Amino acid sequence: MSTPSAFAQKTIVVGISGGIAAYKACELVSRLTKAGADVHVVMTASAVRFVTPLTLQTLSNHPVITEMFDKPAHWNVAHVSLAEAADAFLLAPATANLIAKMRTGIADDFLTTTLLATEAPIVLAPAMNVHMYGHPTVQENLAVLRQRGVQIVEPGEGFLACGTSGKGRLAEPDVIIDKLARVLQAKQDLAGKQILITAGGTREAVDPVRFLGNRSSGKMGYALAAVAARRGAKVTLVSTVSLPVPAGVQIVPVETALEMRDAVLSRFNDVDVVIKAAAVADYRPVAPQAQKIKKHDEHLTIELVKNPDILKELGERKRGQLLVGFAAETHEVERFAQEKLQKKNADLLIANDVAQPGVGFGTETNQVTILDRNGGREDLPLMSKTEVAEAICTRIAQFLRN
Template identity: 50%
Template sequence: MKKTIVLGVTGGIAAFKAAQLTSNFIKKGYDVEVIMTKNATEFITPLTFESLTKHNVMVSTFEKVADRSVKHISIAQRADIFVIVPATANVIAKIAHGIADDMLTTTFLAASCKKVICPAMNTGMYENPITQKNLDLCRSYGYEIFEPASGFLACGDIGKGKLEDITIIEERVEQLLMEEQLLTGKHVLVTAGPTQEALDPVRYLTNHSTGKMGYEIARAAKDMGAEVTLISGPTSLAVPAGVKRISITSAAEMFQAVKQEYETQDFIIKAAAVGDYRPEAIAQDKIKKAGDVLEVRFVKNEDILAYVGEHKKAQQVLCGFAMETQNLIENATIKLKKKNCDMIVANNLRVEGAGFAGDTNVATLIHQDHMETLDKMSKYELGKKILQILLEKQKQKGQASC
């Protein structure tokens, strides 16, 4: 069955390059639907794309269609990937803030497939902090950003803002389409966020985790075709489309949820920041201020990672996380072996670009026989890399058992 690529074309001088990209995709057997903004038609005509794709090019949200379908919904539902080439600063701003005021932005918002944005604009516009913040917002939603190249621009400036080479865009889009198939039929369990341990009806103990790393792993797994279960502590994050979320509060609740779900999973990824201890007793009423010292007795929570490591099946792959402030490699390696993990993702809270709340991470992957230090990357990109490695580990387990 043909893959459907939806190609959005906006009003920049690089719009003419989208015609070559369309032609290349058609020659490779893809079905291409083109949506243009009104401004894009000032640079290249819809007829050009209609001749290449054999489809009507949509420009207005209110154009009549023969089959009376809601066109922006039907196109969004068929899309395997949505690529905007070129993407102007204007359309990036709209997408970042959920503005849907034309056919292109409306369909983009309705689509649940993988989404790619290829910026092209004047250097000053691209480097403007507003544009950069909008691009960061897009990245946080899981959209792929193909960074523009540096060179001589149509306006006469020299700098960053030139549309990425069409050949590179083509190759990377095809790679993303292939990635979507990697985990088809696989089941992925991800834990994310903090846990909360009640002291009394008013107060609780927790940590600084926002859940971003786990949620981006879940998003990446879904984009790669997996059935994803996300067991999450309290966060303000939206659940990635198509992901099943089980909400928990305490470490004990997370332990019970993992025990119930893990046996049917191919991959178990423990990204949650789980409290190691809980108060031995929860006060029935608010603890009142009395004296200079408050003594609370704590008891240890169940070690979820150790439990899964002890009980996992031969073909299951287990990945844990280790956040440290000192002796990163030593502590992560001990954790790997002690908890019977296949891999530990280790990061240092004090390294710039790593840690809680941010959209990036800096990780070292600890394996049984080696380690791999990665450069700073988005949490979504790190999630994809983790999943690709875990898939290879599962394949190796299968070969070893033959």
């Protein structure tokens, strides 16, 4: 359980959206204030139908913001100043409507506008009807927010105000406060470090319609970017895929291996760490056709040329940078990974067997072995890609300290 010291002198913005569970936010605000936090409450128009702003004002010792164009207590752009002042945002309860707005970037009231303007960590506690919570749209929206680094407190199960029973009730205050405390106390062991990460599979044009590629989804690279940024790093993500960009991460879109090489090498001298999580095509067509190739014969021959080995080139050029590579294999995983670690002059090598269920391309989970240049080895069990990213970032932080 969290201790009051986690909240002492912290500025917490509590966002309350319109659901019956809004009354429970009163206890959250009261407990955070008693723990020493400077609590500011923002309510949506629907939320004020369930609990009065006066109640929250009394508990927080601050005026409650309910309208975008309320007269500010101080002369500033209110949603920007509050967004910058916050150490964390707590959204409790978070309705399906608020979750959808956050996912799509709608900013039509004070709360959603402030959420777009902040770089503070966000803890979101959903509360809604069991069928609404289980709806594919809501689950997809939550998955996108997770990828962006939003911390989700899963709702509890039980009897709901709508008369049904199931998963959808706001998590207990102890659970929410503990989650918020852990977010505030999160490691900042990569603070001040410049980290460049590559993600996704490259696409090598055959003609204007077709390309040579691979099954990489980019999810592992994006998870690494989100975790590294959350732990204080300044992150640049060179990506071939369109996934939700984690908060605080600079995105550099590319498509081919040559474009990725140029993007990485041009930034290499300015970074402390490179994580090559992308699946780069080994070969590309020698002469991509300017027009779509039409079907004529039973066979089609395409001449390929080898792409540059970006990881190997970085290993030859590095001058103190930490170099992390990935090895996605289908057999003899450890042998090939050890060979790659040495040949590419990498410092860490993340190996996985993508032939195994739930591992590698396109999945939400991964199971990897972390090898280091000094002979160290760490075998991780099957876990979410975010958890794998946390473990990798921990090893990177250890290496940087040494």
